[in-house]
Amino acid sequence: MEKNFESLTPKNDIDISTYEEALSFALAEKTITNIALTGPYGAGKSSVIESxxxxxPEKGFMNISLTHFEGNEVTGTNILEGKIINQLLHQIDYNKIPQTIFKIKNNTKKSTLWKYTILILVFICSALLVVKFKNWTRYLNGSFTNKNSGKLVMNLVKFLSSEQFNLIVLCIFTGSIVFFMYSIIKFQINKQFLKKITIKGNEIEIFQDQNESYFDKFMNDVIYLFTSSGKNVVIFEDLDRFNNPTIYERLYEINLLVNKRLAVNKKKNQIKFIYLIGRL
Incomplete structure (x- = not known):
């Protein structure tokens, strides 16, 4: 007896002639930024989207799926938001979102470690030479003044104890300070590792809007993730399993703000949200 087995995973090669025109229209229409694809469970909504x-592929898709999240029909909105943000974070190149407050563990490249190690050594050596340059010249002149020292060595000693070399070292030292100040300020702006300082009992916030609430900071960061993702279409699957209409309201709000931010920044693209819904 012949047995036929069929995979239940979404297919990407089905006939979508019935849906393609409608999807293309919705994705091209500027007034439409939230799209719902509905149908009974197992009707093939995911296969339509995958196909x-x-x-x-030029449209730039990203999938947010809660298929494997074992929640229930009373799962809170905050938990669902957290799952969505978690999936969003892991689909964006971390180099595109340096200012996010959300933390992602990422291995530091060996080349980066070597670069900063060498820069620190250059800074320390140049600092010591600037501060102890007289001692440096005294040591050189005392160590290489005998007649056995070759002409090349003597010329090198002469240069290394000259004011010209002192000026070069001073420039290197100054450049190192500027580089480290730039790196610290950049890190502060991106990561905000210093939230506030205290001067004579008065707290002063650093690089922050004092009127910005925690919710605003959170919402702004989510918008920043979407606008920095490089994607034009975000597909949400299996949100309907949790019977939580509030999550759709929140995503609608985010989509509205994301596209307003893109418009303010004079970006030509929009970000569309597609929801695969099995039941309403």
């Missing part, structure tokens, strides 16, 4: 993605 459309295969035919239109």
């Amino acid at each position: 459309y993605k295969m035919k239109h």
Whole structure:
């Protein structure tokens, strides 16, 4: 007896002629930024989207799926938001989102470690030479003044104890200070490791808007993630399993703010949200 088995995972090669025109219209229409694809469970909504993605890779898709999240119908909005942000973070190149407050563990490149190690050594050596340059010249002149020292060595000693070399070292030292100040300020702006300082009992916030609430900071960062993602279409799957209409309201709000931010920044693209819904 012949047995036929069929995979239940979404396919990317089905006939989508019925849906392709409608999806293309919705994705091209500027007034439409939230799209719902509905149908009973197992009707093939995911296969339609996967096949459309295969035919239109230029549109830039990203999937947020809660298929494997074992929640229930009373799962809170905050938990769902956290799951969405977690998936969003891990689909964006971390180099594109240096200012995010959300932390991602990422291995530091060996080349970066070597670069900073060498720069620190250059800074320390140049600092010592600037402070102890007289001692340096005294040591050189005392160590290499005998007649056995070759002409090349003597010329090198002469240069290393000259005011010209002192000026070069001073420039290197100054450049190192400027570089480290730039790195610290950049790190502070991106990561805000210093939230506030206290001067004579008065707290002063650093590089922050004092009127900004925690919710605003959180929302701003989510918007920053979406606008920095480099994607034009975000697909949300299996949100309907949790019977939580509030999550759709929140995503609608985020989509509205994301596209307003893109418009303010004079970006030509929009970000569309597609929701695969099995039941309403």
